[in-house]
Amino acid sequence: MPVDDSHPGESWSLSPDSRRPLPELIEQKLREQIIGGTLKAGDRLPTEPELARKLDVARSSLRTALQRLQLQGIVEVRRGLGWYVRRTDLAAVEENLEDRLAARRFSHTDLLEVRIALEATAASLAAVRAGDGELDELAKLNRRYQRAPVDDPQEVIEADEEFHSALVRASHNELLESMYQALVPGLQDCKRHAHTSREVHNRSVNEHDQVVWFLRRHDEVGAKSAMTTHLLGLYNDLAADDAKPRATLDSFVAVSDNPIWNNTR
Incomplete structure (x- = not known):
């Protein structure tokens, strides 16, 4: 019709x-x-x-x-x-997860901890599954983010969201993407706090570049670590007033050369 x-x-x-x-x-x-x-x-x-x-x-x-x-x-x-x-x-x-999340109003730290877990996994999967066209698109979206004027929060947030959404799509995991998109409305306030200065903006551009660099080399651990490090910057800024102990890189990425499960007694 x-x-x-x-x-x-x-x-x-x-x-x-x-x-x-x-x-x-x-x-x-x-x-x-x-x-x-x-x-x-x-x-x-x-x-x-x-x-x-x-x-x-x-x-x-x-x-x-x-x-x-x-x-x-x-x-x-x-x-x-x-x-x-x-x-x-x-x-x-309206009964879907996205709306329930928005109504529940979870804390910024709770939302970001889940976001880090999802995007770190997405980055690792994208390192295995993303095609050259998808990687070129990520680089292009990061250039758009780089050009976004810091005094235009809407443009900055939109450009950043498109980069991260494209990375999650590149994981080729529909359930992971659905879970991530359900978080997006609740993350808007977090993102408004994230891009407040040229220094933070430039740092994010460089960190996006690092993620794409590892993806192009199909380095799963490198991509996962780079994405986690990138998101931890915002997490640490917003978790300053949270009474709970903060998560660290070790919470999301196994970085020890001798993990505990390898120990024998």
Whole structure:
């Protein structure tokens, strides 16, 4: 069934909100189209180039939003045909893990500890599974992050999120990706604290480069260690006021030359 495009400017314009990442605004707009009946179950969405034009956004941001909706079971991609609305009963969708996580409001340290575990594993898997095209895309996304102006938090956060989401996708583990995307809304506040200075920004660029360097060499342990070290910087900043003992690199990566399970008595 074709999508009603009789009033494209009125129907598809995004709500201005500089405090939220662009993919989140796109996701909200697509949800509104479904709730309002413009898009119905079984409808095919416009092609990605056409939809990006209607929304006046980059295709990379649009794709991130569509993937988030896909993980929630709201839309699906049919190979060779495009994106389709899968379900419109969004009340049931609100019961998913992503929304429960957002409502529970876990502490920043709890969220980041889980994020480190997931992304460290994703980096290790990507070192084995990522293709050259995916690695080139990661390098390209890091260059976008490098060019993002520090005084534009939305652009910085969006560029950083695209890099990390692309790395998780490169793990080729759908369950891991779903779990990671469920954390993303709760991580937004963490990310707003992360990119507050040029020094932190430049450090992140270099750490992203290190991750890609290890990935290109198919070094699983190196990629895992580099990603863990990168995320621990933010973790240590935000965990300063937490009463619990902090996690360290050893909590996520086995760095000992003589692990305890090798000891014999």
